[in-house]
Amino acid sequence: MNPESFRYSKEHEWINGEGELRTLGITDHAQAELGDIVFVELPKEGDHLKAMQPFGTVESVKAVSELFSPVAGEVVEVNRDLEEHPERINEDPYGKGWLLRIRVADARSIEPLMTEAEYRKYIQDSSR
Amino acid sequence: MKRGNSFTRREGVIFDIGGEGRKGYALPDLDVPPCDWYREGAEPFRDDIDGFPRVSEAEVVRHFTRLSKMNYGIDDGLYPLGSCSMKYNPKINEELARDERFCGVHPLQPESTVQGCLQLQWELEEFLKEITGLAGFTLQPAAGAQGELTGLLIIRALQRQRGDNRPVVLIPDSAHGTNPASVRLSGYRAEEIPSDAKGCIDLERLRRRMDRDVAALMLTNPNTLGIFEEQIEAICQVVHEKGGLVYCDGANLNALVGVARPGDMGIDLLHVNLHKTFSTPHGGGGPGAGPLGVVEELLPFLPFPRVIRDGERYLWEENRPNAVGRVHGFFGNFGILLRAYAYILSNGPAGLRAVAEGAVLNANYLRALLEKDFHIPYEARSLHEVVFSDQKQESAGVRTIDIAKRLMDHGFHPPTIYFPLIVRGAMMVEPTETETIQELDAFAAALQLIAAEVRESPELVRTAPHTTPVGRLDEVAAARHPIFRWRGPE
Structure with missing residues (x-):
């Protein structure tokens, strides 16, 4: 299940937390679609993310996909554990499989993102 | 190593065969005084390689001949890799x-x-x-x-x-x-x-x-x-x-x-x-x-x-x-x-036109034979290739990768899978103009059989292939922990 309190993007990323420091990852739906993840390429601490721009890649046995940041912000912390254990994203996408902690440039930019109910509907509508 | 018969046996790497002192060449006795590279001050070409195979000529020939028999190429049969146009090479x-x-x-x-x-x-x-x-x-x-x-x-x-x-x-x-x-x-x-x-x-x-x-x-x-x-x-x-x-x-x-x-x-x-x-x-x-x-x-x-x-x-x-x-x-x-x-x-010009017409006809023939059993995500008419998806098999827990693996058991090279990226579980089939109606029928029959297997015994498909020298490979482990060269027994 997707956590109720998180917000979701059309590119299947989630963002969570209060105040200007937020945690970012990919959704359960995204990890299931990608299949077994074998490699993750993430930005460095201090890098600036632009909204809706790619900031890294995630590679599964099926394909390589770009990661998009739902909002603009500065990277504060990177989940180093994923270097050795990319499978954490498959096992626990909303917990140990988090990708980045970022300092959000503008807290209001989170508001337009989807709620859990909206995201669930979005997935249903977009499955072909 | 299990030996199996000559058609199903697994073939190890060349390092696994051979034995000390065996070689695949015979040089005549030296008829000039031997030269000591070290004493002459020249660099030796290279050091001995630890674990280098010691094999006879017959062992080398048989090893590679057996490997070559495990191959599947366009000279063996239909090779329906979409986008690759694996047509016969005259x-x-x-x-x-x-x-x-x-x-x-x-x-x-x-x-x-x-x-x-x-x-x-x-x-x-x-x-x-x-x-x-x-x-x-x-x-x-x-x-x-x-x-x-x-x-x-x-x-x-x-x-x-x-x-x-x-x-x-x-x-x-x-x-x-x-x-x-x-x-x-x-x-x-x-x-x-x-x-x-x-x-x-x-x-x-x-x-x-x-x-x-x-x-x-x-x-x-x-x-x-x-x-x-x-x-x-x-x-x-x-x-x-x-x-x-x-x-x-x-x-x-x-x-x-x-x-x-x-x-x-x-x-x-x-x-x-x-x-x-x-x-x-x-x-x-x-x-x-x-x-x-x-x-x-x-x-x-x-x-x-x-x-x-x-x-x-x-x-x-x-x-x-x-x-x-x-x-x-x-x-x-x-x-x-x-x-x-x-x-x-x-x-010639007429022949080339026939190439395109044949490629389009063959793809659409397969589409017509298979559209009942496999989902077609885009309705528009196909030209030389047709993209299916695993949507109809998904509820049985069978995905595109499983169908592709199972095709090998039925004697065919799998199509291109998971491409194009905009189709979930894509299977991209391009028969090319080379194939006869009999070969197309046989391929469609194999896929129809797999669709039936998915309905009746999905586990059989999920664990395929069963008749190849090696079964389902652990692609995840291979990607996460790749080993790039042979290492001898520890």
Whole structure:
């Protein structure tokens, strides 16, 4: 299940937390679609993310996909554990499989993102 | 190691066989005094390699013969890799390429002694011009992707000359992965254009996005869904109106050859994969050939050297001041050019048209046989390939990868899977014109059987393959913890 309190993007990323420091990852739906993840390429601490721009890649046995940041912000912390254990994203996408902690440039930019109910509907509508 | 019979046994690596003191050669006794490299002060060539195989001639021959029997190639049967056009490679082309009058020449020979080879390249360029409707070709690129890169460098050269540096190249979301890679490599930024509900470029979105920062649109026609971009002329017009160029990935030219010409549709640059449309071997990843054709305005930028004709004489035109440079050593993969030339001549215009018609007919025949059992995500009519998905099998817990693996048990090479990316669980089937109705029926029957197996015993499909020398491989472990070389027993 997707956590109720998180917000979701059309590119299947989630963002969570209060105040200007937020945690970012990919959704359960995204990890299931990608299949077994074998490699993750993430930005460095201090890098600036632009909204809706790619900031890294995630590679599964099926394909390589770009990661998009739902909002603009500065990277504060990177989940180093994923270097050795990319499978954490498959096992626990909303917990140990988090990708980045970022300092959000503008807290209001989170508001337009989807709620859990909206995201669930979005997935249903977009499955072909 | 379990031995099995000669058809199913597993074959270890060569390091697993042999024994101390065995070798595959016998040298005569030394009849000169031995020379001590160390004492003479020379470097030894190399140290002994620990664990180097010690095998007899018979062991080597049998090892590699057994390995070769596990192979599956286009000479074994249908090879339906979508987008790859794995058509039969006629043996006459191989025979000609091995003729010593061709393979005995050297690229540094004087022009006067290789007039035939030059004439062949000049004529091949003429054929490609006629087939595609473009003004000129370079035959040098060694693959489609290198043709793409060469094309993008030419686009940039033109824009530099105009003093118009544009940063973006637009690419549909159904594109081959090489397209954005080539864009990136040539210094441009790739930007995605979404497909519409029909699986074609969304013309309205393109119209809204197209601006003076866009250097080019890179598309494939028919696209990777096997669907013809019916609005191609309007697409080209939208791009041209804002000063952009249209690059066409010619990977799917085999659906159009002899029927329609990309140059007539408004395409400015196009590469042609000779190893697809023109039946040259894909080899073990090469060598291929991806000649690039361009419109009149771009001719000065084509790489050098090019063959030109002066009366009855053929010569290399080395002086091309605006050329983007040289993209291949010597003159490209000549042996491949020669095979494509032979293929074009042996088919002729009517034969080439029959190639496209046969490819389209075969793909649609398979589509008709299989559309009851497998979901078709885009309804538009197929040209030379058809894309299915695993949607109907999903509820049984069977995915595309399982169906592909199971096909091997039924004696067929699997199709391209999980591409194009815009189709979830894609299976991309391209039979090519080579196949007979019997071979197509047998392939469809195998897939229908698998669909029945999914309904009745999904586990059988999920754990396939069962009859191959090795079963389901752990691709995840291989990707997460790759081991790149053999290590002896610990």
